[in-house]
Amino acid sequence: xxxxxxxxxxxxxxxxxxxxxxxxxxxxxxxxxxxxxxxxxxxxxxxxxxxxxxxxxxxxxxxxxxxxxxxxxxxxxxxxxxxxxxxxxxxxxxxxxxxxxxxxxxxxxxxxxxxxxxxxxxxxxxxxxxxxxxxxxxxxxxxxxxxxxxxxxxxxxxxxxxxxxxxxxxxxxxxxxxxxxxxxxxxxxxxxxxxxxxxxxxxxxxxxxxxxxxxxxxxxxxxxxxxxxxxxxxxxxxxxxxxxxxxxxxxxxxxxxxxxxxxxxxxxxxxxxxxxxxxxxxxxxxxxxxxxxxxxxxxxxxxxxxxxxxxxxxxxxxxxxxxxxxxxxxxxxxxxxxxxxxxxxxxxxxxxxxxxxxxxxx
Ligand code: COI
Numbered sequence: 585x586x587x588x589x590x591x592x593x594x595x596x597x598x599x600x601x602x603x604x605x606x607x608x609x610x611x612x613x614x615x616x617x618x619x620x621x622x623x624x625x626x627x628x629x630x631x632x633x634x635x636x637x638x639x640x641x642x643x644x645x646x647x648x649x650x651x652x653x654x655x656x657x658x659x660x661x662x663x664x665x666x667x668x669x670x671x672x673x674x675x676x677x678x679x680x681x682x683x684x685x686x687x688x689x690x691x692x693x694x695x696x697x698x699x700x701x702x703x704x705x706x707x708x709x710x711x712x713x714x715x716x717x718x719x720x721x722x723x724x725x726x727x728x729x730x731x732x733x734x735x736x737x738x739x740x741x742x743x744x745x746x747x748x749x750x751x752x753x754x755x756x757x758x759x760x761x762x763x764x765x766x767x768x769x770x771x772x773x774x775x776x777x778x779x780x781x782x783x784x785x786x787x788x789x790x791x792x793x794x795x796x797x798x799x800x801x802x803x804x805x806x807x808x809x810x811x812x813x814x815x816x817x818x819x820x821x822x823x824x825x826x827x828x829x830x831x832x833x834x835x836x837x838x839x840x841x842x843x844x845x846x847x848x849x850x851x852x853x854x855x856x857x858x859x860x861x862x863x864x865x866x867x868x869x870x871x872x873x874x875x876x877x878x879x880x881x882x883x884x885x886x887x888x889x890x891x892x893x894x895x896x897x898x899x900x901x902x903x904x905x906x907x908x909x910x911x912x913x914x915x916x917x918x919x920x921x922x923x924x925x926x927x928x929x930x931x932x933x934x935x936x937x938x939x940x941x942x943x944x945x946x
Contacts, residue, residue, distance in 0.1 A: 665724050764807075826893075872907065
């Protein structure tokens with residue numbers, strides 16, 4: 585990955601070192617942002633142009649910009665990890681680039697070439713390398729590439745002016761409970777996606793509509809929602825920000841098939857690592873009834889959520905209307921924690937990377 589195609593104009597007002605250090609000591613998630621951002625613009629005539637990395641600053645948008653009215657927007661999430669020797673690495677950024685292109689096609693946004701995605705992310709991480717937290721714990725620099733329709737026009741058609749941007753935010757674990765385990769609310773009020781909809785795309789609209797479900801989950805004392813399918817309200821799909829998988833006593837790692845769920849990069853990585861843990865990876869529908877019966881009779885031994893932000897997070901309980909399912913003994917499962925450690929060890933350079941997933945940027 586070269587950074588030359590996104591030339592750097594360094595900010596003249598970086599955050600002072602002591603303030604940045606204070607943030608890195610306790611970054612939380614998504615609260616603080618680095619000194620720079622990468623951007624590019626697109627029009628049908630010029631194609632992608634005006635690529636660069638410059639100071640992080642607010643956008644100026646016309647109030648009629650299409651994104652503000654019709655939500656023509658997509659985004660990605662990936663992280664930069666500092667290894668013990670100080671080097672900084674990305675994890676499978678090509679997979680994010682390809683998903684970004686798929687999301688763009690679904691939202692009728694222009695596809696950003698894969699090399700632009702990779703170069704922009706690498707250039708931003710290099711510019712803000714001082715913001716990548718030390719790698720001893722689970723901190724990282726969370727990268728948020730996104731694309732918005734900026735054209736000032738109220739007609740409903742694909743916009744003719746588009747902006748791409750990458751911002752970066754130092755991040756600790758997504759859930760304050762870390763690897764301790766979370767409870768999910770199985771919503772029958774709200775669904776996330778239907779065949780033919782935008783369920784597979786990573787677009788802001790999917791997350792906007794998840795907020796009511798998230799509040800419903802919290803009102804029932806749960807950490808997040810778990811969606812079921814829209815037709816039968818029976819089949820597990822994914823949670824608000826994560827894919828889901830169950831482990832069975834027969835040694836299977838089962839996760840719902842693609843179609844209406846997000847094609848998670850961490851989900852795909854866990855499927856590839858399953859065999860190292862003596863597990864057979866299976867993609868097939870799982871019903872709420874199977875989940876309840878399996879957790880009751882011990883044929884489902886562990887359940888966990890999978891995502892870039894959440895890594896692998898044990899799920900210890902499910903609640904829903906007339907549903908109360910405890911997974912195992914309601915503590916984080918052994919194999920879940922082993923898988924979690926395996927993924928993190930690869931990301932932080934503490935384990936072998938036989939799949940060639942890491943890309944060095946600093
Ligand atoms: C990610 O894991 O990168 C996500 O997209 C979750 C995010 C919405 C917080």
